[in-house]
Amino acid sequence: MQLNPWAMAGIVLVAVLTFYLGHRSSRSAVSTHDFLVARRTVRSRRNAAAISGEYLSAASFMGVAGIVLKDGADALWFPIGFTAGYLALMLFVAAPLRRSGAYTLPDFVEMRLGSTMLRRFSTAFVVFIGILYMVPQLQGAGLTLTTILPVPVWAGALLVTFVVGFNVIAGGMRAITVVQAFQYWLKLFAIAVPAFILCIVFLGSGGPGSARPLGQPAPPTFTENTTVTVQTDVTLKVTTVTVLEAYGQVEGARANGFAVWAPEAAHKVAKGTTLKFTAGTPVPVVSEAPASNSDWLRPGSGGLTDLLQVYSLILATFLGTMGLPHVLVRFYTNPDGKAARRTTVHVLLLLGLFYLFPTLLGALSRMYVPELLVTGKTDAAILLLPSAVLPGLWGQILGAVTAAGAFAAFLSSSSGLLVSVAGVVSTDVLPGRVRDFRVATAIVAIVPFALAVLLPSEDLSLSVGMSFALAASTFSPLLLLGVWWRKLSWPGALAGMLVGGGLVLTALVVNIVSKYTGGWAPWFSSQPALITVPAAFLTTYVVSRATGYGRPDDVHGVMLRLHAPDPLGFMRDRAVARFGQAEEKTEKTEKPRSTGKGRHRK
Known part of the structure; x- marks a missing residue:
């Protein structure tokens, strides 16, 4: 491994800027409203950039390119699914969720169904999903740092945990909103500029060696010893x-x-x-990847098993987005339902633009860094590709840009996950004060860091995909049926969560055990959504039909609040008696010159 001082400087710069922006934004965060929902005054475009910033995680920045390098055409469903999930979110959930006036996902569950027991189970799943999603972010940070510096894997995870923990403890949602919006544009720059430059080199001189074109059916070959x-x-x-x-x-x-x-x-x-x-030797590949370029370019080359895995992935990513707690908490920061829907439209545009580039870099990686197919560390492709195409100073500088963008991805996603899980723990387990939020943040940050160090890492997109499957199998049925079906009961919602979540967790355990005992597990242990999501929906429906007593008495009033247009004024914030009015907090804590500046802007 060659030390890249430019990459080290880029990572340090990103960490310092993140620390500074978080510290500056946290100075105006003094109330519970600031820490949980940023006072519900985040305008649509900034909120869209912040959502995109936290959503474009290690799986997006590094994992998509790595899995395209390894799996080819079948991997294109990852960026498609990651983006299309917001279309379902916009159409079915975004506006009603904001009109509910909830502060957290378990808060919405209790508002809709009136069950404290269901709220407790929702809290447990939110915490588990958040931690499960955060672990690959920290592992990706460790992979990035060890790729460019001679440091242990846990060093990158520790750095991300410290910076993110400080920002969230200092200012909660209000502090990280500006940070995440900035980091989206940083990540877009960090992946788009190298992609354009490397494509120019490829179309011009072709770079060093004579990489075999992807159109040839034979496997990639080593261009040098x-x-x-x-x-x-x-x-x-x-x-x-x-x-x-x-x-x-x-x-x-x-x-x-x-x-x-x-x-x-x-x-x-x-x-x-x-x-x-x-030089000229065909590249060996890990056993689960297509060996030849012809199979790599052809969707479903692995037969029926690959086809079922693709459908399972589509279902998990399309429906899992609406169940991710760190995504949903962002919509509570919008002023009203219309702004929440407008935010989602902007997110679709920003994500669609971003995902063009990791897909392109993954294809180039198969020609220029095929040795990663031997080690299985394909997630490092985006970091090593610039130096492989442009040896020397310019390659190091481009590698530094991508490394800085990758680190921004870990920081922004970890920030959103930490603030969403800490918010749930502070309001559902602790009394809900600002001090409790900070204590919850410190506790929650330690757990994923320990797991990231202890558990073996795998393809980032695949491990994040399991989080999507869990979200799609637990909260997706509850949200869709809770928003659009009056007859949903809390026993039905609870049974659906237990069946869907239990099946996913069982598949996760089986998959982990299988990795240590010879890889005997069937395909649905790694992509279980095709089985678990229909099972969760069916269980929720059947049990709800049989338990009419579990429906709240004021269900018609609740549904009216969720679906009535914003100007009619049915929307109101929950937990006012506990936290006070956001407007009152604003008047007490803001300086006089800021009075009247809270009007929402597009």
Whole structure:
């Protein structure tokens, strides 16, 4: 690994700017309204940039390019699903959710169904989803830092946890709104500029070596003599008889020199093994990835199993977005339902623009950094690609730009996750004061950091995809039926959450155990939404029909508040008796010169 001082400087600059913006914004945060919902005065365009900033996580910035490098056409459903989820959110949930006047997702659940028991279960799932989503952000930060600096994996996770924890403790939602809006534009710059420059080089000189075009059916080849050190246990496959040098442990035996690999067998390579390939050798790939470019370019090349996984992924990403607590909490900061819907339209535009670039960089990575197919660390593609296409100073500078953008992704997503989970813990477990929010933040930040260090990392998009599956199987049925079906009962919602969430958690446990015991688990253990989401909806419907006693007495009034146009004035904030009126807090805490400045702007 070559030390890149430019990348180190870029990461330090991003961390300092994030720290500064959060500290500056936190000075006006004094009340519970500031910490939970930023006083409900965030204008649509800024809120859209902030939502996009926190939503474009490690899975978006690094994971999409890495999974395109490995899986090809089938991986395109990740950016499509990540974006299209907001279309469903805009059409069905955004405006009614804001009109509910809730402060958190469990608060909405209690408002709609009037059950404190269901609220407690919702709190548990919010905390679990938030932590499950935050772990890959911290692991991605560790991967980024170890790629450019000789530091342990936990160093990047510790840096992100410290910066994010400070900003959230200092100012909550009010502090991170400006930070996340800034970080979206930083991430767009950090991925768009390298993409344009690398495409110009590719279309011009083509860069170093003679990378084989993706249109050729054969697998990618090494353009020069290449040495690869495997950093985790992997199982590799080849398409032709391959001659290489291996030093370490292969197939459970000691290897110390030339080896010949046959295409009929899978080859297990232990951590720490060094593999040497000569120029022109076809690149071995990890066992679950398509080996040849023809399979890589063809959707569903793996047969029925791949097709089912794709449908499962589509269902998880399309419906999972509306169940992610750090996404939903953003809509509570809008002034009204119309602003929430307008915010979502802007988010669709911003996300669609961003996802063009990691897809392009993933395709270029298959030609210029194919050695990542051997190590399985394809998430590092976006960091290593600039130097592979442009060796020397300019490649290092472009690599520094992408590293800075990647670190901004970890910071912004972790900020949103931490503030949403801490808000739920402070209001549902603790008394709900500002001091309680800060205590909850410190407690919540420690758990994902410990898990990120202890658990093995995998493809970032795949691990985040499990969070989407859990959200789609728990909160998506509750929100869709709660907003649009009067006969939903709290026992039905509870049963649906337990069935959907329980199946996803079972699949998660089975998948983890399978990784340590030979990889025997079926396909739906890694992509369970195709089974768990219909099961959750069906359970919710059937139990709700059988438990009419669990419907609130004022259901008609609640539905009127959710769907009545904003000018009619049915919308009101909940928990006023507990937290006080936001307007009263504003008058007491703001300086006189700011009076009258709270009008919403587009």
